Amino acid sequence: MKERGVMxxxxxxGLSFLLMVAALYLVFxxxxxxxEMGIVQRIFYLMVPMGWLALLSFLIVFIGSILYxxxxxxxxxxxxxSSAEVGIVFTTLALITGAIWAKPIWGVWWxxxxxxxxxxxxxxxxLAYLMVRSxxxxxxxxxxxxxxxxxxxxxxxxxxxxxxxLWRGMHPGAVIFEGGLAPSMxxxxxxxxxxxxxxxxCLLGRRIGLREVEAExxxxxxx
Amino acid sequence: MKKFLGKVLTILWKDxxxxxxxxxxxxxxxxFALLVIVIFNFAFEPERVGLVAAGILWVAxxxxxxxGLSRSFVLEKxxxxxxxxxxxxxxxxxxxxxxxxxxxxxxxxxxxxVLPIFFILFNLPIFRPELVLIVVLxxxxxxxxxxLFSALAVNTKAREIMLxxxxxxxxxxxxxxxxxxxxxxxxxxxWSSLSSWLQIMAAFDIIFxxxxxxxxxxxxxx
Amino acid sequence: MxxxxxxxxAWAIEVQGLTKSFGNHLALKGVExxxxxxxxLTIFGPNGSxxxxxxxxxxxxxKPSSGNVRVxxxxxxxxxxxxxxxxxxxxxxxxxxxDLTAFENLKFYxxxxxxxxxxxxxxxVITKVGLASRLHHQVRTLSRGMQQRLSIARAVxxxxxxxxxxxxxTGLDQYATARxxxxxDTLSAxxxxxxxxxxxxxxxxxxxxxxxxxxxxxxxxxESKQSLDVDSLRQTYYRLTGTTR
Numbered sequence: 001m002k003e004r005g006v007m008x009x010x011x012x013x014g015l016s017f018l019l020m021v022a023a024l025y026l027v028f029x030x031x032x033x034x035x036e037m038g039i040v041q042r043i044f045y046l047m048v049p050m051g052w053l054a055l056l057s058f059l060i061v062f063i064g065s066i067l068y069x070x071x072x073x074x075x076x077x078x079x080x081x082s083s084a085e086v087g088i089v090f091t092t093l094a095l096i097t098g099a100i101w102a103k104p105i106w107g108v109w110w111x112x113x114x115x116x117x118x119x120x121x122x123x124x125x126x127l128a129y130l131m132v133r134s135x136x137x138x139x140x141x142x143x144x145x146x147x148x149x150x151x152x153x154x155x156x157x158x159x160x161x162x163x164x165x166l167w168r169g170m171h172p173g174a175v176i177f178e179g180g181l182a183p184s185m186x187x188x189x190x191x192x193x194x195x196x197x198x199x200x201x202c203l204l205g206r207r208i209g210l211r212e213v214e215a216e217x218x219x220x221x222x223x
Numbered sequence: 224m225k226k227f228l229g230k231v232l233t234i235l236w237k238d239x240x241x242x243x244x245x246x247x248x249x250x251x252x253x254x255f256a257l258l259v260i261v262i263f264n265f266a267f268e269p270e271r272v273g274l275v276a277a278g279i280l281w282v283a284x285x286x287x288x289x290x291g292l293s294r295s296f297v298l299e300k301x302x303x304x305x306x307x308x309x310x311x312x313x314x315x316x317x318x319x320x321x322x323x324x325x326x327x328x329x330x331x332x333x334x335x336x337v338l339p340i341f342f343i344l345f346n347l348p349i350f351r352p353e354l355v356l357i358v359v360l361x362x363x364x365x366x367x368x369x370x371l372f373s374a375l376a377v378n379t380k381a382r383e384i385m386l387x388x389x390x391x392x393x394x395x396x397x398x399x400x401x402x403x404x405x406x407x408x409x410x411x412x413x414w415s416s417l418s419s420w421l422q423i424m425a426a427f428d429i430i431f432x433x434x435x436x437x438x439x440x441x442x443x444x445x
Numbered sequence: 446m447x448x449x450x451x452x453x454x455a456w457a458i459e460v461q462g463l464t465k466s467f468g469n470h471l472a473l474k475g476v477e478x479x480x481x482x483x484x485x486l487t488i489f490g491p492n493g494s495x496x497x498x499x500x501x502x503x504x505x506x507x508k509p510s511s512g513n514v515r516v517x518x519x520x521x522x523x524x525x526x527x528x529x530x531x532x533x534x535x536x537x538x539x540x541x542x543x544d545l546t547a548f549e550n551l552k553f554y555x556x557x558x559x560x561x562x563x564x565x566x567x568x569x570v571i572t573k574v575g576l577a578s579r580l581h582h583q584v585r586t587l588s589r590g591m592q593q594r595l596s597i598a599r600a601v602x603x604x605x606x607x608x609x610x611x612x613x614x615t616g617l618d619q620y621a622t623a624r625x626x627x628x629x630d631t632l633s634a635x636x637x638x639x640x641x642x643x644x645x646x647x648x649x650x651x652x653x654x655x656x657x658x659x660x661x662x663x664x665x666x667x668e669s670k671q672s673l674d675v676d677s678l679r680q681t682y683y684r685l686t687g688t689t690r
Contacts, residue, residue: 124392132385137379137380145378149389152431152438155431155434156396159396160392164399219469230556241542244583245544302539303536307599310504310506310532
């Protein structure tokens with residue numbers, strides 16, 4: 001059982017590595033430089049996966065939270081908690097890459113454009129999720145409270161996205177799909193997304209594994 | 224159904240009665256809201272103030288709302304009254320709606336007092352019916368998640384910080400919608416331009432009233 | 446309208462294999478307990494033995510981690526609401542709202558419990574606990590002993606058939622303790638069941654016809670008062686709990 005788990009995580013690591021190499025090649029060598037924005041535009045292939053992962057991680061937090069409240073099995077709580085920790089890292093990177101993109105294009109480090117703003121709110125929701133755990137009086141309470149935050153937070157995300165989009169006078173549809181992408185750019189983007197998604201699952205698996213070991217140690221020290 | 228409503232209103236009655244005795248919540252929230260408005264007035268140049276008036280109003284009401292919400296469950300923490308409530312033969316949703324209506328009432332009372340003063344200080348058109356709807360919808364939004372998070376925060380080690388940290392990101396859409404809609408009203412726009420903002424607030428209210436009432440039991444039950 | 450199973454009617458409380466954990470801390474480790482209708486059970490246990498947790502589980506305000514619990518014939522997990530109608534809880538906290546008067550507190554709880562003829566009932570219970578003159582005074586103005594008496598009034602308002610008392614004598618003066626005794630005696634006479642926890646051996650022995658010891662998260666001892674030898678109980682208690690007094 002353990003061996004299968006180790007094998008699985010190693011093959012995932014290997015897959016992730018391969019995809020990363022492929023993505024790096026595509027991003028830096030293969031895809032042609034974009035006309036308008038120049039070299040900096042390559043950040044796009046980093047930014048979009050980050051944003052995607054920020055959302056995917058929270059989806060996993062949401063699912064873990066619901067299952068934990070239903071079944072009260074600690075493994076669901078571990079899943080949600082680990083995904084939140086990995087997720088906040090990716091969200092932070094999404095914000096940073098967004099800023100790095102913004103500077104050369106718009107001349108400012110930050111802009112209140114809808115996606116960036118919504119990502120910032122998501123970052124705050126992650127923060128709230130993690131803080132509830134630290135400030136709870138007992139661990140079991142922290143897990144329960146965090147699960148509630150996970151559920152409310154996830155349901156809130158689409159509403160935040162809608163509100164921030166309308167706020168800036170844009171139409172919801174236009175923001176998600178930036179018009180057409182040349183085939184080479186689309187390929188690069190997709191590989192990049194795949195690579196980072198594999199990385200996400202890698203990191204998630206590691207974090208969960210670490211948490212489970214911690215839990216076992218705690219249990220042993222109690223008995 | 225009638226029993227449900229009756230018990231919800233009983234809880235509301237109790238909260239209003241407590242508040243009438245002490246005037247704790249309404250007074251502190253009111254003073255706070257007015258202070259915020261006055262301070263913001265100093266922060267901006269007189270000519271600019273008109274542009275940001277809608278924002279100032281909602282900053283005041285939001286912060287005041289958080290203050291009012293936090294006190295709602297502090298009341299129940301004393302003498303373990305929340306346990307007393309949980310002993311009653313009622314579903315947990317009843318407790319949620321009872322407390323929610325209480326918070327809603329208090330924030331609305333504050334808004335009713337703050338708005339006229341705000342109009343006078345800012346020299347704005349006295350009364351537009353659209354404003355009533357905006358304030359009601361936004362306050363319901365605040366009370367819906369605020370009641371849930373207030374019950375949560377009161378059971379943590381840092382309740383004063385925990386409530387704002389939870390509250391603000393989640394109600395961000397409501398604040399955005401309220402400010403935008405209010406700004407449009409001040410600029411003399413009509414109902415149709417407000418519709419998308421009102422819809423967002425209404426959707427938020429319905430969704431989170433339902434979800435919060437369902438998850439409330441996980442906060443209060445061990 | 447739910448009705449209890451006929452098989453369980455003789456037992457007011459049935460607990461099998463009850464465990465309750467808070468994260469990694471196991472507070473109750475397999476409690477086995479049965480109380481007949483009309484019995485008065487005193488549970489002794491030092492601080493931290495899980496007495497309050499046990500009472501809270503029986504009162505439906507805490508969910509068991511595992512095990513079966515039936516109160517008044519109803520299963521705890523399936524039907525907590527009918528159970529709540531039948532139990533009255535007195536704890537060291539009063540569950541009273543300071544800013545409201547005694548009357549308003551009782552009216553509030555009375556409404557929440559659907560008590561019929563509420564006003565008459567309020568006058569009845571307030572007289573029983575000797576606070577009729579303070580009916581329209583704010584709870585804040587009452588002494589601790591009076592507040593606890595009012596809490597008892599609150600607990601019996603809806604005529605529960607089972608009383609759960611968690612160290613009720615804490616902070617009570619003599620008069621209040623005597624009043625509590627009277628209320629409990631009346632309840633016993635009406636065939637009501639009482640479970641009372643305390644860490645004071647002498648006090649607990651005065652009341653009750655069944656005696657049990659909760660130690661290490663389990664019921665370590667249960668005996669009827671008639672058949673027990675008080676000295677051996679004392680020794681067992683001190684041994685199990687590691688106390689000397």
